[in-house]
Amino acid sequence: MKIDLGSFEPRHRQLARMLRAQIEGGEYRAGQRLPSEERLQQMSGLGRTTVRRALGVLRSEGLVRTVTGSGTYVRGNQEVTMLEVGHGTVISTRVPTEEERRTLGLDEGVPVFVIQRPGEGPELLRGDTNRLVVG
Amino acid sequence: MKIDLGSFEPRHRQLARMLRAQIEGGEYRAGQRLPSEERLQQMSGLGRTTVRRALGVLRSEGLVRTVTGSGTYVRGNQEVTMLEVGHGTVISTRVPTEEERRTLGLDEGVPVFVIQRPGEGPELLRGDTNRLVVG
DNA sequence: CGGTATTTGTCCGTATGTATA
DNA sequence: GTATACATACGGACAAATACC
Numbered sequence: 001m002k003i004d005l006g007s008f009e010p011r012h013r014q015l016a017r018m019l020r021a022q023i024e025g026g027e028y029r030a031g032q033r034l035p036s037e038e039r040l041q042q043m044s045g046l047g048r049t050t051v052r053r054a055l056g057v058l059r060s061e062g063l064v065r066t067v068t069g070s071g072t073y074v075r076g077n078q079e080v081t082m083l084e085v086g087h088g089t090v091i092s093t094r095v096p097t098e099e100e101r102r103t104l105g106l107d108e109g110v111p112v113f114v115i116q117r118p119g120e121g122p123e124l125l126r127g128d129t130n131r132l133v134v135g
Numbered sequence: 136m137k138i139d140l141g142s143f144e145p146r147h148r149q150l151a152r153m154l155r156a157q158i159e160g161g162e163y164r165a166g167q168r169l170p171s172e173e174r175l176q177q178m179s180g181l182g183r184t185t186v187r188r189a190l191g192v193l194r195s196e197g198l199v200r201t202v203t204g205s206g207t208y209v210r211g212n213q214e215v216t217m218l219e220v221g222h223g224t225v226i227s228t229r230v231p232t233e234e235e236r237r238t239l240g241l242d243e244g245v246p247v248f249v250i251q252r253p254g255e256g257p258e259l260l261r262g263d264t265n266r267l268v269v270g
Numbered sequence: 271c272g273g274t275a276t277t278t279g280t281c282c283g284t285a286t287g288t289a290t291a
Numbered sequence: 292g293t294a295t296a297c298a299t300a301c302g303g304a305c306a307a308a309t310a311c312c
Binding site: 036037038052066067068069070071072 | 276277278279
């Protein structure tokens with residue numbers, strides 16, 4: 001965890017980039033816990049704010065998931081449902097509101113589909129476990 | 136801006152919720168600037184960290200956009216492109232990586248479509264200005 | 271079940287740098 | 292060039308959730 005102080009790249013992004021590379025490189029696998037924040041501080045020499053910010057970046061990318069009092073875990077590839085959409089359906093995507101996140105039980109970094117079928121009200125679909133197939 | 140200290144709801148979320156309501160209620164319109172962070176501190180009685188966190192929530196929801204040295208602005212409804220997708224196409228959505236954000240020139244809080252047409256490589260499409268129509 | 275330790279969450283303050291007006 | 296406004300980074304204090312024994 002060598003952070004280049006003096007770099008143009010902010011320190012929290014440097015740390016996020018390193019952790020991201022380790023996750024994508026398989027050094028931390030799905031479901032596995034990352035080092036604790038205190039541990040990451042020691043490893044990187046950064047302050048608490050900066051370490052937490054780096055983890056926040058990874059959360060917002062949907063790469064990890066943090067559980068209070070427990071730790072930050074690599075978000076595994078979840079089982080995917082294929083959903084067929086028919087003629088005239090309009091599909092948009094956005095980041096859910098906080099309330100929608102609670103309702104759908106979504107972690108940070110997971111967008112939603114908004115499915116508008118002809119003659120029906122808009123339907124909200126979590127974006128992490130769903131794929132739409134044009135039928 | 137009356138913040139209930141002693142509430143179970145964290146202060147930054149209270150502030151975010153109030154600002155969100157004001158934006159959705161039309162008190163702050165598209166393109167308009169929100170009060171500066173210092174001003175929001177004065178108005179709410181909260182600390183700098185907390186005010187900034189509240190604005191971060193709104194950014195991650197795609198509701199506002201912050202320009203360094205200038206201010207935080209309400210993200211207007213942008214012009215939308217309708218794109219027709221054909222049979223066998225598979226659509227997924229996710230939060231873009233930092234690099235993809237730079238490449239596509241995206242603000243925070245904007246997810247992307249991943250369009251997989253039969254026999255082709257995956258195509259990335261910004262989610263804020265695109266709607267997919269099943270043809 | 272309880273008590274303690276670990277780990278993350280919230281909140282505050284300060285200092286300095288950078289971008290914009 | 293000065294003033295305003297946001298960005299980065301550090302630190303400390305206490306609360307809340309979880310894990311461990």
